[in-house]
Amino acid sequence: MLAKRLFQKAAALHRHHHPPPPHNAGSCLTPEDVDFRINVHHGIPSTASILAFDPIQNLLAVGTLDGRIKLIGGDNIEGLLISPEQHAYKYLEFIHNEGSLISITIDNSIQVWNLKSRCLACSLCWESNITAFSIISSSNLMYVGDEYGVISVVKYDAENAELLHLPYHIPSVGFSVPFHQPVVGVLPQPCSSGTRQDLVLIAYQSGLIILWDVLEAQIVIVRGNKVLWLKNEVGNPSNGDLGLPRDASHELEEKEITALCWASCDGSILAVGYIDGDILFWKTSTSVPGKCQQSGLSEQVVKLQLSSAEKRLPVIVLHWWANYKSHRDSDGQLLIYGGDEIGSEEVLTVLSVEWSSGMGTIQCLSRVDLSLSGPFADVVITAGTLRSAKTASLFVLTNPGHLQIFEVADSSASESQQEKKLSVSAVDIPPVVPTINPLITVANLFCLPMDEDTSKALAEIFRIRKSSSRKKLSGGTSFPLTGGVCPHLSSDKDYRIWRVYVAGYHDGSVRIWDATYPVLSSLCVLQNEIRGTNAAISIASVSKLEFCIHTLRLAVGDECGLVRIYDLHSSKETHFHFVTETKNEVEQLAQDEGPICRAAFNIIDSQVQALKFTNSGAKLAAGYECGRIAVLDMNSFSTLFLADTVSCPISMMSVICDIVIHQVGSSYRSGSNANDQTKNLMVILTKDGAVYTIDADNGHLISSRPMRLSKDRTAVSMHVIGK
Structure with a gap:
């Protein structure tokens, strides 16, 4: 909201002082330019309440109580549809293999979603309360039953993107049905060898069941006497x-x-x-x-x-x-x-x-x-509906927003009837980005430069790790959802990674994804242990992450003051450095594919609050909650210096490289002078709202008086605009 107001104010001032010419009126910033929308969404919403499944395209839809629909396919493909009306859904069903999804809200609005364009294609407001709904197989026709016992037929015209209320309907009059008796179920009869394809079963709330001949417009069977x-x-x-x-x-x-x-x-x-x-x-x-x-x-x-x-x-x-x-x-x-x-x-x-x-x-x-695992919400069968399927996969939705898969298999044909049993295995759907199990504590999105070598190196890691990142069920069965179209071909030799998403967790682990496209792909998982070392290293909850785009190194800080350094690119170097305030131990690690931990710094017993690479990755500055600052050498994996120049807990830190300043008395100012010096500066923000400027080469204060907020406030964020 603050950013939007800032842009609105800037746009208004710009239009006041620089009115645009008529032919170029659209070149100025407008409030609509900062009308932010959700483009990517991962995970199951906590308000999820209803499921639908397309067995041909292998897509799962999850409807929510606030008008959203989550789509889940294979290879981490996920999408989010947002209805203009924030109403819960009472019916949700795919038109199989047509790229369309039908939803009916609690206010009786029938909506058709175009999955290819991820938008609402059309909608139709129903005059009565819809109490039953079913799509006729292999068609764009659907039955709609209401509270008055009437069955109507609606057609979705995909070419013109509209819903048509057809004149055909099945009234309740003449069925010995009490007036205003709601329809509670409408099921087209399954088609198989020797059965008719024009029968529909209608169930009324009172218990009456009717099999209706659509062509002859008459009752075939009555049940429920x-x-x-x-x-x-x-x-x-x-x-x-x-x-x-x-x-x-x-x-x-x-x-x-x-x-x-x-x-x-x-x-x-x-x-x-x-x-x-x-x-x-x-x-x-x-x-x-x-x-x-x-x-x-x-x-x-x-x-x-x-x-x-x-x-x-x-x-x-x-x-x-x-x-x-x-x-x-x-x-x-x-x-x-x-x-x-x-x-x-x-x-x-x-x-x-x-x-x-x-x-x-x-x-x-x-x-x-x-x-x-919680209060039941909905269940769909995603396999086993055909005779050739040996198992049935059930997606079970419980509150709040928990989705599980149950595999149900019958016993072998050789067993006697007394020995026949149903075997069941259950597994939670592994989320693309775990947020609760394990608990996420910090995350960052890092953009890589348009450099062929850098992006190609990360792409190579992706190709190595891709096969192991595919979702599997407990018995080794492949994940039943395979639908959707990935926007890129990651197996392409020319594929490049331009963005990575990194998340740290409470258990000390770190996960890295390729975020070049909205469909995130897992690159690797850094476990909460350093394998192959004899050093007694205790890893705590991750508190800070920093990624160097030049060296492809990742720095991980935790709440106990440990800083781990990982090389994400393949390297023949297998030495591991464990650095404390008094010693630097070096061990030989076994060579392994993928990222390797090169060093661990345990020099200050305080939570790591800030990490910044400087000098193109040659140095790493670390700020701690106790107010101390450490600058670490990334070539020799040693401590360059420790500074106690800040007395308050550090909140954030930025590094300004190669700034030209000159000394005036005991202070420094930017400008042009014969005594100019080029320095690397650290700008430190403390939790009490003070901003310190420090020489990144020796830890000395540039100015003895820090800048402070006009009011006593707790500072949580800082950004340096410009160099």
Whole structure:
């Protein structure tokens, strides 16, 4: 805000004193020139609440409560979409392989995002409250259900970038649906061999389920009647109740539907979760209608309960994927959130389910509960939806902004049914730039000069380290997200690195990224230890970083006063120097690829507050919290001098090289004189707001009286403008 006001004031003064000619009115600085926007964003926002996945492009979308959408692909590709309205999203879904993302906000605005241009393509404000949404596979058509029980069809015209509300709709009148009964689910029936492609399933809040023929505009099947014959109940598989036949009559009271999904590849079975914790499997096949009528209602529904408790949690989430080893369309795994006893641990439950012919008997072969790292937000299945997939990868989002991957694999086909188990492995998604685990303490962006040798040397490090920086899951499986287009080809021999981003952490480690393009690429990780040395070196939290663009050296200071010097370029020199106030120990280190620690200075027991390379990297100036200053020789790795010229804790330090000054009495002034001297100066800012100027060659004060702020303030930053 301060910078923006400064530019606005400067622009206003410039226009007042130098009015631009009409033909060149746009050449002056305007307030719009400093209207800063987010161009790059890494990490999961803390307000993340909803997920979407494109299985073709392998992209993950994360919607937030404040109108942002985070996109995550492969090779550290991340993007951020920001809605003009800061509203939460209640629906988020990709148009698969089309580069478009559909979002619906809580104020019922349907938005279409163009992923290529990373902008909002169009939006449509819906007049009623949207309560159900689904995109028709392999099309730009989508179903929209509302609070009045009406299903509408909307088309996205990509060529003209607009949403069209088509005249076709499915009214609730005539379905024996109570007036104003909201639609809670709309699922196009899956297409497979022998099944129709023009059927859509509609679920209403009261429990009524309808299979609708879009072409004939009529009901095909009605489910959810109050009185049903249940042939099988399936209890808690962990208690050994695996679906024993029980012929009994059950009167199902009208209860609210809270979740639903297809539980077969061909859309012949529907899994429905209810507010009381029940899960019902409904038969929706229309292939042999006469047989269904003869068999009665006992073949149409099967009940499942995760717990025998009287009071259970509502079933909030249901997902199903096929068992790749089975030849039956309805065998697979069912993911459930909810349905357990109220007060039980919050988990995601995965059941391995097998059916006999038709819906005669259901068997739950195994159950596994996935522990969550925080309050549940959302989950998507990113693999395993095809029969060829041996495992399913689940992205699980918990609050605040924590994203994990669970790999769920079924047992081998050779095992008996009694031995079949689900194996689960979980891993946190490794962030591009870790900020919490480990905790980041300091970071800097360094720009390299347009020098071929310097940028090429760092690019060579990148090529060596690239293969090890790819994200892997715990079992060595590749990271499931591979989508997105990287803006550069880092494998190109002519590739150059012009910017590096360096971060220091509380555990003493340092991470370095190539920041030439918005997509950051990891160069290396400097661990919180110096391998190969016998010296007893204690490494603390990193407090300061400095990078020399001339020598490709990195200086790392910590809160205990240790200063480490790393050579980022490859070097045959393998000597390590450990320097204290009284001695300089030299050890031989084993030659290793990549960065190597050349020296460690432990001369002052105080937090390092400032680091600056001088003389093109030949010297390093270090300022400490205690007010002392050390100048270190980077060629011999020795201490040139220590200065006690500043009595207050140092906040910042800048170095001015080769400035021409001359002495007037006991003070120095810049100017032109026969007695001119060229000096390197250190400008020191202390926390009490004093600015000292010191001779960088000997540590002497240039002026005995420091400049001070007019008011007693705590100084936190300083910048030297000019040379």
